[in-house]
Amino acid sequence: MTEYDDIDFALLRALQVDATQSAGALGRIVGLSQPATWRRVKRLQSAGVVKKRRLHLDAEAVGFGVTVFLGVKLATKGRVSLEDFERAVSAIPEVQRVEHVLGLYDYRLRVVARDLPDFERVLRRRIMTLPGAGEVEANVLLSEERLPGPL
Template sequence: MSVELDSVDLRILDLLQRDASLSIAEVAERVGLSSSPAWRRIERLKRIGVITKQVTLLDYEKLGLGFEVFASVKLQLPTRDNLEKFEVAVAGWPEVVECATVTGAVDYMLRVVARDMHAYDDFLRDKMLALGLVSDVQSRIVMRVPKRTTAAPLDIMPESES
């Protein structure tokens, strides 16, 4: 379900998703509003759930977490109970920075970061496979990341009917 957003809302969202450290005054100036209306719009966007979080993105490489893997995970038996158990476990694994249920031959796609291949192997053995729920994991080691963004593609949204 999409929400009604006007061009000012979209400009605010574009600014904030690219740099959440901007002050209300800076956002207001860039979108042509005074601070109070800009603040009210941002608060509305939070209240209706369009803005869900404001975070700081870190450089994994500089933190010594340069080993990244996309793991395709198939459960032995993808029952509702097993899916829920797996998802609860994933939520507690800091190595998993993204998890999605997918269609096709596997049940989940995980993005996993670790120090190195040995740390990833430990994660597989000591956490994922130790659950006793997984029948297969196909690991794809990331060699290079030509594009990574957290920004929603606001310019491809359908036009609002006004």
């Protein structure tokens, strides 16, 4: 395991706040030159600590006003591979997150839709037709009080 120092952790915190910052801007935050900062960021990426930089959109502002969390229990364990289900569900653009979980359901999905009729269409035509899809429980997001933050 690679050892990380206080400067590495300061870089990670700064990147979590705004991943678009240049190496020069990050260097000013952590007290390093631009080349030294760039090398550290590259090392963190190579080590797999920084997987990717993402843009976070406001789903409602771009027309997706409904978010639903689905618990999905596979109907035929053993007859459908988990990989087949994961590959098929990941191909649905409205499914934003796929989590294989332990508990009452086999998977937890985060699904966005324009409105409830649009969600019903996605559920009936896309999700319920997936290989192995069985019991489903839906929970509609009413509000999100805390967005994912720094680790």
